[in-house]
Each structure stands twice: as C-alpha cells, then as structure tokens.
Amino acid sequence: MPDRSIARICGHFVVWLLLSTTALADVWVVGAADGPVQQLDRGEAAGLFLGVGGNPWGVSVRDSSDRALYASFYRALTERSPASIRAHWAQRVFSGRGRPPAKIALHELEDALRADPSLITYVPAGKLPPGARIVLDLAEEDRQ
C-alpha cells in the first residue's frame, strides 16, 4: 500500500511538473485601431513590455491589473514566471533603467484606448475591446 501511495504522489508530481511548464498562450496584445503600431513580433513585444531596447513607436505600455492574465501573458511572451518578471523590474528600477508599466483593468480599456490611441496592452484571446486592434496573437505565434 505505501508503495502505491508513493507511486500515486510521484505521478501527480510529474503531471504538475508538465502542466507547470505549459505556457498559457491565449493572449492578444492590443492597441488602438488608429494607433501607431500595426503589428509586433514577439521580440518587439517583449522589448516593449520589459523596457529593454527602447520604444521607437512612442507607445504607452500598460500591464493588466488582473493577476492571472498578467501571469499568462508573461509566460506566453517570455516563458518567465511573474516572480521573475518582478525581479527583472526591481533590477531596472534600482539601476535607473526604467519603471514597470502602469496597470490597467480590463473594464477600463475601451475608454483608455479612446483617450490615448498610443496605448498598448494585452487581453484574453477573444475579448477585443471596441476600437482596438490585435497587434500580436501569442496563440497564433505558438501554433507557428
């Protein structure tokens, strides 16, 4: 009996291990339909959201205040955990290389995009706010 219990625990552990490495990629990076960015590739999006490599479009980058969406987005974009992303920003803040993007709630997006067409953020796939365009489909990128 103890052997079977140990085998079951090991099995759960392996499944958990496999699930924990699976990126949840159903996230769209979005901007205003009349905004300065038409399309981004994964590297450009990672550069913008991590503050590395400048901001040639002059866009206003916003993180989601939804913790689950934040975690899914960064896992899909960079394969890094939320803790790793926060450590990255602590390094940049205290070495004078920038500050993390301000946060925005999903329900505020429609008004925010209307007020600032240069805004870039991300939403769960299938939840495109009115007046927005998809500039990067991370699920599509993963399929390719």
Added chain:
Amino acid sequence: MKKTPRMLVSALCLAGFAQAAAAVDVHWAGFATAAVACFSGDDADYVAYGQPDGPGRSRRCDAGIDSLLGVQLDAEVGDRLSLALQMVADQDEDGHYDPRIEVAQLRWRVDDRVSLRLGRMPAPAFLFSETRQVRFAQPWVRPPQSVYGLVPVHASDGVELIVNNAIGGWHAEWQLGWSEKTFEAPLPNSSRTASIDSRGGFLYLTLDSGGTRFKLGYGYNETTLRNRNVTQLLGGLRTFSSGAQLADDLEVEDSPMHSFALGAQHESAGWLLLAEAGYISVDGYPRDQFGAYVTVGRHFGAWMPYLSFEQRKTYGDDTDPRAGPLRAQVDTLLAATRYDGHTVSAGLSRALGDSAMVKLQIDRVQPDNDSWGQLSNHGPGYRFDDPQEEWLATLSLDFVF
C-alpha cells in the same frame, strides 16, 4: 568622507529645486532585507562585503551580515534629465548601520539610445553588481562571494556613458565610464582598516534576447592599498637588497589592476540558469584572483528551489625566498589574501505577493588548505593546514516598496 555630505546636500538641493520647478516627476522606491544567518564554525566567522565579523566564532547567529534597508528617490525633470539618489543602511566596516549614499547621479538621456550619468554610481562589473543590495531581484540570499567579492569597490564617483543598439537579434547595452573611490576596508583578523584608493575606467557590454542575457567587460584601475602593518613589513624588507626587490613587488602603490568579467543568464520554461566568472590581476601582494559560480533554479509557481556551486582561486606564490629573515611575516601577508575555497548552496525561495520573497539557503563552506576562505577572526584552534567543512544557514525576507 567629506564628499558624502556635500553630495547629499547638493543632491537634496537639486531635488528641492526640481520639485519647485513643477515640471518634475518624483518617485520613491525602496528595498529591504531582514535576515539571520547561523554558522557551524566555532573557530572563525563567516564574513561578507568587508564586514568586520559575522556568524560563527563571534556569535552563533548574526542578523547583521545580510540585513539592510535602501531608499531611492528619482526626480525626473522633463523627458531628458533626472536625478537619482539612493541611500542604503547596512552593516559597514565598523559594524555600524550608518546610512550612506550608494547612488547620487545626474542622468541625461541624450536620446532614446544614449544616456550620460554623472556622480556616484554602483560598480557595474557583474550581472547583479548594480543592484547587489536589492536581494529581492536575486535568486540567492546574497550574491556569491567568490565572484562578487573579487572587486572590493562597490560604488565610486565618476562619469558613465550608456549606449544602446542592436547587434543581430540582440539588444546591446554598452557601459563606458571612468570613476574613482577612496575608502577604508577592514583587515582580516584585525580591528584595523586599510585605506584603498582606486581610479580607472571600464567598458561593459550586456546582450539581451528573450530570456537570455550575456555580460562581458573589462576594467582598468590604478590602485593603492595602505595599512600600517604592511607598510612596516615593507620597510623591514627594504633594509636588505633581496628584500627591497620583494618589497617593490609586493607594494600596491598606484598598481595596475585589470579586471575581467563574463556572465550568462537564461530563463525560460520555468528554469533559471546563471553562471559568472571574474578574474582580477593586481601588481602587488593580492596577486591574481579568479572566482566563478553556476546556479540552477526551477520555478514551481511561487516556489523556486535552486542549487549553486562557487569557487575562488588565487594564482601566485604563497611564499618568497627573497623575504630572508622576514619570511614568516611575508607568508602571513600572502596567506591573508588567499580566499580560496568552494561553496555548495541549496536554497528555496517563495514569492509572497508581488513585492516580497522569503528564502532559505544552506551553504556548505569549504576553505582550501592554507587559505582563509570566506572566513575571518580565526581563533587559535583554527586549522589552516586542514580546515573543516562548515555549514551556513540563512533565512531571509526580501522586499521592495
């Protein structure tokens, strides 16, 4: 010491002016670590960052080795100009917690790719050097001392040019600068300090792509190390001809110091891989020193177990026949600058919300034979010829605010 209050007053005046100008955007941020470390050794202390003592022989457990508090003010004047002031209170070489200025910089962003920084800056030698006290941003309870202890200067005054460009698919950041620093460092097994004067230039390149980062660089400093014991010994050596030659070789007086750094970091699919190596070459009794580490970690949600291995090695003779009758004193001086040894670390960290991290790290510390290792305040029972392995356990809470 006179420079620090002057810089602080200037920085505060600038910040005050900036705020009065209304066009200024002021941000406060901070970081802190509350930690306790316990060391198994009874015949020596585990020390880090040039502190005078630590856990071990002086006291079994010590909260002073890693605990610290830092506060940073960033005042942005328009899009191009900003002032940064960072103050840190941690245990200094006197065992006190007096706050000191770690960063006091005027930063001018020339354009999107070029910026110029003037003032007090952290030494940028390794991947985490510029934020070595922001433990929240690091996987360990403290940066591996075999590498981060190689360069004794952590903050200096000077000018730095940062240029960003693209190299292939990589984002490149070049750091070119010149700086100088005069400070006191504690002498191992002594209540005295040594005066260190260092000035020179550096060039570092950081390459980023996705979750991969490489950093490599070179620094050149002219360094002077002065302490009474060494001065007396060199004076004694100069009383006979072979000794005079040796004294010239051992003396660190405007001596060239070359430093080389190479680091790599990769994070993806939950894995963290880190490796760094550093080499410094000094004309004088510290000789050539090498340090390296490798760290592997794995994120499981908020948890991250990690393993680390580090090694420190000194290159150069441990004795010199030219010392004649002063051979024993010369051997002691050379032994006191051998920090050789290796450490194996196992740790577990857990993120607590967005801004805090708790870490438990166990280090197996093994100094090499006839080396001081990462230890100080050796007692009469310490066996330099065959040092025992010792255990260091550290529990820390790191947070940012």
